[in-house]
Amino acid sequence: MRPSSRAFIYSQNKAEMRKVLQENNLPSPKWELYTGAKPTEISFPLIAKSISGGYDGRGVWVVGSESELAEILKIQPRLLLEEKLKFTTEIAVMVARSPHGQAATWPPTLTIQRDGICIQTITPAPDLSDTLKVSAQEIALKIADVIGLVGVMAVELFVVDDQLVVNELAARPHNSGHWSIEGSVTSQFEQHLRAILDLPLGDTSMRAEFAVMGNVLGGAKTDMYRPYLHLFARTPYLKVHQYRKEVRAGRKVGHVTAIGNNLTTLESEVSHAVNYMNGVVDE
Incomplete structure (x- = not known):
């Protein structure tokens, strides 16, 4: 089974x-586990997260006070608390690693969020310095090595x-890597198979200067x-991918x-396509 439970737990x-x-000196916000037994040492407002489960903004709360935190504890008796960072952008790096330790990354991707859901990605992340691009890839490679990843993962x-x-890890082919199907010599899905079969990893070079992906929401x-x-x-x-899911409001049903x-x-063409498919525009 790949990735192993040892790696997947993270x-x-x-x-x-x-x-x-x-433990491995990788960049994290201030954090603590919280059960309400004593006051938090993190200043408000802060971020509260479910320990497990949750995605696309579910299981994540922005908390402004102890009383708000107490209400969340009624439904989640154990929480991960993190400081609320004043970040400028969110990015993701896809990384692949094989059982014998060969590893590769794709260029960092800008992820554009709305209501906790990624609506668009741009690769490579524009306006990100070369130093930060290299640093992001190095962080992803180190995490993959530390946890013994086999397969692909989004950092x-x-x-x-x-x-x-570092915000979160997703040890699987990931929405932020969908651009690679058309935009990279080796897609995240092919690379995942190469990695778990311990085959030589493929070329992660881009096929064009930019790749823009837009999520189609119901x-x-x-x-x-x-x-x-x-x-x-x-x-x-334009390349259109349909997941053949039942169309429901806000549900990811495809991407372009x-x-x-x-x-x-x-950006203009992808935004128009997404808006046309979900009914925001009709021409």
Whole structure:
């Protein structure tokens, strides 16, 4: 089974993740485990998280006071508390590692969030210094080695001024790496198979200067076939992925990707496609 339970626990248990990061001097916010037995040492406002479970903003609370924290404890008797960082952007680095220790990363990806859900990614992350790009990849490679990763993993990071802070780990092919299907010589899915089969890892170079991916969230439209026809005719180079899920409001039901050398055009086309598919625009 890959990744092993030894590695996977750091993706599933946020407290164990924080412990291993701290033990290996990897950048983390101030944090503590909290049961209400004594006052927290972290200043308000702070972030409270479920120890396990939760995604796309679920199981995460911004807490402004002890009384608010006490209310959350009624439904989650044990919490991970973290300082609320004043970050400028969020990025993610996909990393792959094989059983014999070969490892590779893709370029850092800017993840754009709305209501705790990633709505768009841009690779490579624009406006990120070369120093931080290299640092983000080095952090991802070190984490992969420390936890004994086999397969692919997303390392999510906050950019705080000129520093990086690890937010969460996801030991699996990840939404922030979907751009690699079209945008990289080796996609995250192919690389995952190469890694778990202990084959030589593939080339992670980009096929174009930029790759922009937009998540399609469920909206007013439930029939996705007609939007496909329009988008295929309007933007022939756009790639549309449908997950064949039941369409529900706010649910990720697919994504679109465009690669090329003009970032402004790519962002515009991807945003239009997403808005057309979920019914925000009708032309």
